[in-house]
Amino acid sequence: MMVKSTTYTVLPDGTITLPRGFKAAGLHAGIKKKRKDVGLLVSEVPAAAAGVFTLNTVRAACVTQNERQLKSNPHLQAIVVNSGNANACTGRQGDADALEMRACTAELLNLPVESVAIASTGVIGMPMPMAALKQGITSASESLSEQGGLDFAEAILTTDTCTKTVAVQVEIDSKLVTLFGVAKGSGMIHPNMATMLAFVATDANIDPSALQKLLGKTTDRTYNCITVDGDTSTNDMVLVMANGMADNKTLTEDHPEWDSFAEAFHFASEQLAKEIARDGEGATKLVEVLVKGAVSELSATGIAKSIVGSSLVKTAVFGADANWGRILAAVGYSGVPFDPERVDIWLGSVQVAADGMGLAFDEEAAKSQLLTDTVTITVDLKLGDAGATAYGCDLTYDYVRINASYRT
Amino acid sequence: MMVKSTTYTVLPDGTITLPRGFKAAGLHAGIKKKRKDVGLLVSEVPAAAAGVFTLNTVRAACVTQNERQLKSNPHLQAIVVNSGNANACTGRQGDADALEMRACTAELLNLPVESVAIASTGVIGMPMPMAALKQGITSASESLSEQGGLDFAEAILTTDTCTKTVAVQVEIDSKLVTLFGVAKGSGMIHPNMATMLAFVATDANIDPSALQKLLGKTTDRTYNCITVDGDTSTNDMVLVMANGMADNKTLTEDHPEWDSFAEAFHFASEQLAKEIARDGEGATKLVEVLVKGAVSELSATGIAKSIVGSSLVKTAVFGADANWGRILAAVGYSGVPFDPERVDIWLGSVQVAADGMGLAFDEEAAKSQLLTDTVTITVDLKLGDAGATAYGCDLTYDYVRINASYRT
Numbered sequence: 001m002m003v004k005s006t007t008y009t010v011l012p013d014g015t016i017t018l019p020r021g022f023k024a025a026g027l028h029a030g031i032k033k034k035r036k037d038v039g040l041l042v043s044e045v046p047a048a049a050a051g052v053f054t055l056n057t058v059r060a061a062c063v064t065q066n067e068r069q070l071k072s073n074p075h076l077q078a079i080v081v082n083s084g085n086a087n088a089c090t091g092r093q094g095d096a097d098a099l100e101m102r103a104c105t106a107e108l109l110n111l112p113v114e115s116v117a118i119a120s121t122g123v124i125g126m127p128m129p130m131a132a133l134k135q136g137i138t139s140a141s142e143s144l145s146e147q148g149g150l151d152f153a154e155a156i157l158t159t160d161t162c163t164k165t166v167a168v169q170v171e172i173d174s175k176l177v178t179l180f181g182v183a184k185g186s187g188m189i190h191p192n193m194a195t196m197l198a199f200v201a202t203d204a205n206i207d208p209s210a211l212q213k214l215l216g217k218t219t220d221r222t223y224n225c226i227t228v229d230g231d232t233s234t235n236d237m238v239l240v241m242a243n244g245m246a247d248n249k250t251l252t253e254d255h256p257e258w259d260s261f262a263e264a265f266h267f268a269s270e271q272l273a274k275e276i277a278r279d280g281e282g283a284t285k286l287v288e289v290l291v292k293g294a295v296s297e298l299s300a301t302g303i304a305k306s307i308v309g310s311s312l313v314k315t316a317v318f319g320a321d322a323n324w325g326r327i328l329a330a331v332g333y334s335g336v337p338f339d340p341e342r343v344d345i346w347l348g349s350v351q352v353a354a355d356g357m358g359l360a361f362d363e364e365a366a367k368s369q370l371l372t373d374t375v376t377i378t379v380d381l382k383l384g385d386a387g388a389t390a391y392g393c394d395l396t397y398d399y400v401r402i403n404a405s406y407r408t
Numbered sequence: 409m410m411v412k413s414t415t416y417t418v419l420p421d422g423t424i425t426l427p428r429g430f431k432a433a434g435l436h437a438g439i440k441k442k443r444k445d446v447g448l449l450v451s452e453v454p455a456a457a458a459g460v461f462t463l464n465t466v467r468a469a470c471v472t473q474n475e476r477q478l479k480s481n482p483h484l485q486a487i488v489v490n491s492g493n494a495n496a497c498t499g500r501q502g503d504a505d506a507l508e509m510r511a512c513t514a515e516l517l518n519l520p521v522e523s524v525a526i527a528s529t530g531v532i533g534m535p536m537p538m539a540a541l542k543q544g545i546t547s548a549s550e551s552l553s554e555q556g557g558l559d560f561a562e563a564i565l566t567t568d569t570c571t572k573t574v575a576v577q578v579e580i581d582s583k584l585v586t587l588f589g590v591a592k593g594s595g596m597i598h599p600n601m602a603t604m605l606a607f608v609a610t611d612a613n614i615d616p617s618a619l620q621k622l623l624g625k626t627t628d629r630t631y632n633c634i635t636v637d638g639d640t641s642t643n644d645m646v647l648v649m650a651n652g653m654a655d656n657k658t659l660t661e662d663h664p665e666w667d668s669f670a671e672a673f674h675f676a677s678e679q680l681a682k683e684i685a686r687d688g689e690g691a692t693k694l695v696e697v698l699v700k701g702a703v704s705e706l707s708a709t710g711i712a713k714s715i716v717g718s719s720l721v722k723t724a725v726f727g728a729d730a731n732w733g734r735i736l737a738a739v740g741y742s743g744v745p746f747d748p749e750r751v752d753i754w755l756g757s758v759q760v761a762a763d764g765m766g767l768a769f770d771e772e773a774a775k776s777q778l779l780t781d782t783v784t785i786t787v788d789l790k791l792g793d794a795g796a797t798a799y800g801c802d803l804t805y806d807y808v809r810i811n812a813s814y815r816t
Contacts, residue, residue, distance in 0.1 A: 058740030058748045058764075089736050091749070091765040124733025125766040311719075312811055319812025325532025328497055332466030340466045341499070356466075357499040358533040397805050403720055404727025 008264035010271075011167035016149035019178035019203035021045060021245040024148035026155030029136020031084035031122070031129055038136035039081040039155030041201060042109060042144055047243035049076035049117070050212035052219045054236035060088035061098035062118045063237055069114060074208035076241050077115040079199055080105045080140075081156045082133055083184070084122040086235050097128045104134050108141040119197050121158055121184060121235050149180060156184045156197055159402055164275040170264040172248040172257045177204045181268040185276030198223065198238040198272050204261060205244035206251035213253075214262055215240055221388075222269040223276075238269075277391035278374075282398030286374045287317055292387035293380040299336045300381075304390035306334035307377060314395035317375050322366035324352040327377060338381050346378040416672035418679075419575040424557035427586035427611035429453060429653040432556035434563030437544020439492035439530070439537055446544030447489040447563030449609060450517060450552055455649035457484035457525070458620035460627045462644035468496035469506035470526045471645055477522060482616035484649050485523040487607055488513045488548075489564045490541055491592070492530040494643050505536045512542050516549040527605050529566055529592065529643050561590045564605055567810055568592050572683040578672040580656040580665045585612045589676040593684030606631065606646040606680050612669060613652035614659035621661075622670055623648055629796075630677040631684075646677075685799035686782075690806030694782045695725055700795035701788040707744045708789075712798035714742035715785060722803035725783050730774035732760040735785060746789050754786040 011017055018024060021044040031037040051070045053063045070076075080101060087094045098118055106113040120128070153163035164183040169176055183198035219238060244250075251261055278286035289308045294300035307313055310330040316323040324345050331343065345353040348369030352361045369375065375394075419425055426432060429452040439445040459478045461471045478484075488509060495502045506526055514521040528536070561571035572591040577584055591606035627646060652658075659669055686694035697716045702708035715721055718738040724731040732753050739751065753761040756777030760769045777783065783802075 056737060056740040057742075057746065058736050086733075089733055089748075089761070089764055089766065091763070124731075124737060125761065311807075315808055315811035318808065321813050323532075325494075325497055328466050329464060329532065332464040334465075338465065340497075353497070353533070355499070356497055358497065395808060395811075397808050399719075400723055400726065400803060400805050400808060403723035403803075405729050 007260040008168050008170040008267060010267065011169065016147070016153070016165060016180070017167045017178060018146055018149050018180050019201055019243070019245070021203055021243045022180070022201045023144040023146055024152040025140040025143045025145065026148065026151030026153070027136060027139055027143065029139070030132040031082055031136070035157065036151065036155035037082055037084045038133065038140050039152040040078065040105070040137065040140040040144060041152055041199060042078045043201070043241055043243040045243050045245065046075045046077050046115060047241035048206055048208040048211055049074050049242070050208065050215040050240045051117070052215055052238050058089065060086055060120060060235040061090070061095045062087065062120050063235060065098055065102070066117045066237060066239065069117065073114060074212065075115065076117050076239070077111050078105060078109055079117045079119065079239055079241070080137060081119040081197070082136070083156055083158050085120060085126055085128050086122045086124045087120040087128045088235055089125040090127060093127060097130055100130065101133060101137070105137050105141070108138060117239055119235070119237060119239070121156065121197055149182070153182045156182070158184060159281055160184050160279055162279055164272055164279065166268045166271040168264045168268045170260050172204065172246070172251065172261055175246045175248040177246040177248060177261065178202060179204070179264055179268050181272050183272040183276055185279060197236065200240040200268060202240070202242045203244065203246040204242045204251060205246060205248050206242045206261070210252045211240060211242055214265060218266050218269045222266065222273040274391050277393050280393035281402045282396040282400070283393030284396055285317060285372070285394045287314070287377065287392045287394065288374060289377045289379070289390045289392070290387065291379045291381065293382045293384060294386040294388070295384035297386045297388050300386050300388035301390065302336045303331050303334045303338070303379065304388050306330045307379065308390040308392035311395055314392065317370055318394035318396050320367050320370035322347055322352060322361070322363065322370065324358065327379065328353065328356065331379060338383060342382040344380040344382065348372065348376050415668040416576050416578040416675065418675065419577065424555070424561070424573060424588070425575045425586060426554055426557050426588050427609055427651070427653070429611055429651045430588070430609045431552040431554055432560040433548040433551045433553065434556065434559030434561070435544060435547055435551065437547070438540040439490055439544070443565065444559065444563040445490055445492045446541065446548050447560040448486065448513070448545065448548040448552060449560055449607060450486045451609070451649055451651040453651050453653065454483045454485050454523060455651035456614055456616040456619055457482050458616065458623040458648045459525070460623055460646050466497065468494055468528060468643040469498070469503045470495065470528050471643060473506055473510070474525045474645060474647065477525065481522060482620065483523065484525050484647070485519050486513060486517055487525045487527065487647055487649070488545060489527040489605070490544070491564055491566050493528060493534055493536050494530045494532045495528040495536045496643055497533040498535060501535060505538055508538065509541060509545070513545050513549070516546060525647055527643070527645055527647070529564065529605055557588060557590070564590070564592045566592065567689055568687055570687055572680055572687065574676045574679040576672045576676045578668050580612065580654070580659065580669055583654045583656040585654040585656060585669065586610060587612070587672060587676050589680050591680040591684055593687060605644065608648040608676060610648070610650045611652065611654040612650045612659060613654060613656050614650045614669070618660045619648060619650055622673060626674050626677045630674065630681040682799050685801050688801035689810045690804040690808070691801030692804055693725060693780070693802045695722070695785065695800045695802065696782060697785045697787070697798045697800070698795065699787045699789065701790045701792060702794040702796070703792035705794045705796050708794050708796035709798065710744045711739050711742045711746070711787065712796050714738045715787065716798040716800035719803055722800065725778055726802035726804050728775050728778035730755055730760060730769070730771065730778065732766065735787065736761065736764065739787060746791060750790045752788040752790065756780065756784050
């Protein structure tokens with residue numbers, strides 16, 4: 001897929017183009033049985049940085065340490081990530097292990113510890129195997145390269161079945177700015193936070209506070225609009241590093257090409273969010289729920305999330321059963337005021353309900369809309385002009401299989 | 409099971425003892441393919457009545473008509489119920505059909521239409537097959553009997569695998585007062601409302617406003633503390649009829665034996681709620697989550713519901729995987745303030761976490777606690793003296809199977 005918008009260019013799928021001045025690595029260190037489990041992403045020079053973090057009250061050491069660090073100085077030069085162990089609910093030892101993970105990385109890269117962010121994902125409540133982790137970080141620091149983006153993308157996965165990356169280029173001040181984004185998702189994914197793990201590296205020159213503001217706003221409309229299973233994780237975060245090596249003038253909201261950058265950033269975030277939803281644990285389909293005709297974006301988002309999170313809607317999509325009553329029921333318990341007798345509902349291009357009542361639709365045509373890779377549900381409230389989209393996946397036998405024995 | 413509390417006696421399982429002055433019937437009218445689908449419960453004399461109804465904005469005609477009726481006059485003499493068709497999202501025709509269902513019943517029983525309540529459960533958005541329904545009501549009115557409680561209990565089921573009934577007796581003013589309760593549940597069960605269908609008949613003499621208050625309070629602690637799948641239905645209701653034929657002095661909160669009646673009523677409601685949770689769609693186990701050490705009952709309830717609603721906790725219980733980290737994560741996203749570093753967690757009698765961290769527990773012993781019919785999860789916040797219990801079930805392959813093709 002090669003998409004050329006008026007403002008930005010999306011690089012073809014699978015193109016792992018790191019922005020100028022970034023190197024990455026990923027390898028198997030022995031935290032997981034077989035698959036890669038340690039990833040490292042490093043900038044040549046200090047990068048403006050921004051982050052959003054889980055709103056779960058139970059937060060892993062990596063979340064609290066990164067958040068504290070970015071508050072005191074919004075710059076980073078390296079992100080080290082491990083999968084297989086979340087280092088959450090591990091108390092003081094977990095906090096000390098997280099600090100050691102950062103210190104070890106800093107020493108190997110000859111950086112101050114303050115410039116290293118960390119992320120962990122995997123089983124909750126088990127002590128981190130520090131020897132394996134440190135050996136892995138050492139090896140990763142030795143194998144950093146400009147071609148290492150895919151290895152990094154692989155190293156952060158847990159039950160994900162595929163890597164999730166995006167590369168976008170945009171011209172700012174006639175300079176080519178590149179954004180590379182990578183994410184992992186799968187389970188414990190629910191939109192009430194900065195969700196799952198996502199990392200964006202860019203060579204844009206951008207003001208850190210403008211970057212943080214952009215990240216927050218974009219997260220609400222992308223990562224926070226997906227759900228896999230309604231469970232909010234203890235380790236979720238999105239981190240961005242912008243090292244300025246594209247040499248554009250510093251981006252702030254007053255920059256004449258701010259919108260171009262913001263659009264490219266939004267596209268990259270949305271793309272990763274959708275990939276996470278599509279690869280939800282056990283999922284066979286991406287479900288896009290578009291709510292329109294709402295009185296505000298907030299109310300449209302609330303309804304879209306309620307539908308995409310409904311176990312009954314998700315199982316009906318899995319079984320390709322055009323059970324639109326469940327969609328209207330989920331609108332009804334969303335907590336958002338609306339008029340049930342005005343609601344229109346479409347499955348793909350087939351309208352199944354008008355003014356809150358069923359139409360005599362063609363059952364086979366409706367079913368065929370639910371047998372596609374990407375299922376679109378559209379709900380028109382006919383109350384106003386606002387809209388929003390939420391992303392999720394179907395609920396399948398495999399979700400149950402994967403999670404009935406995740407730990408054992 | 410014969411339980412004798414200090415105040416009330418629970419009649420053995422399967423004893424369908426209707427209170428004095430009540431008759432019931434249930435039969436197959438052709439709305440569903442094979443199973444019974446029309447039920448009728450009638451009191452000889454007008455009964456004080458109370459009801460609680462779904463908080464879903466999308467509400468079936470039966471819900472709105474009953475609510476309006478009870479507000480204008482809290483007395484009823486008959487409840488007619490059909491399963492197989494929810495008569496929800498059916499617009500004006502649905503409202504007219506619901507009224508005709510009441511009128512037909514009233515005429516057959518020679519009652520004013522105002523004294524008949526109705527309930528429908530089943531598929532949403534399909535027109536009610538009125539001919540079959542009216543024929544069924546006619547037959548039911550002809551077969552009413554004091555032994556008809558079990559037939560009625562069968563007639564209200566949808567994907568339920570068993571009937572849910574309870575019979576309790578309590579002495580008030582030296583008179584024997586009997587409560588008979590019956591419920592259906594299975595799917596679209598979530599505790600933010602008066603949930604699913606439940607009906608209680610009693611021969612107690614009780615003031616209607618005291619009855620309504622008791623029902624509201626009891627519902628919050630019983631029916632509203634269960635979840636099967638997080639989906640709030642359009643047709644949920646609990647209705648109570650108290651016909652006074654036990655001849656006790658009118659019960660109000662000032663009656664010296666009010667507490668005895670309230671305890672018996674609470675027990676009956678809790679019993680039905682637990683039976684609904686245990687028979688959740690696809691469920692193999694009842695899950696009881698007890699939260700203690702909370703600063704208030706409200707916060708304990710919030711946390712207990714968050715845990716019992718977690719898809720990840722539910723699948724781990726299904727797979728008997730002692731994945732306590734998911735329990736703590738669900739406490740963390742409950743929205744209730746607490747101190748993660750003080751939380752203790754037990755699976756049955758095995759403590760698996762202390763002060764928010766994992767213990768080196770015996771994996772086999774913990775697993776065995778998850779292989780029982782009723783799985784108990786206890787969370788101690790160690791912050792105060794309040795507690796609450798929520799009920800749910802495991803999430804299984806069969807939940808997905810049942811709901812992937814419910815309608816087709």
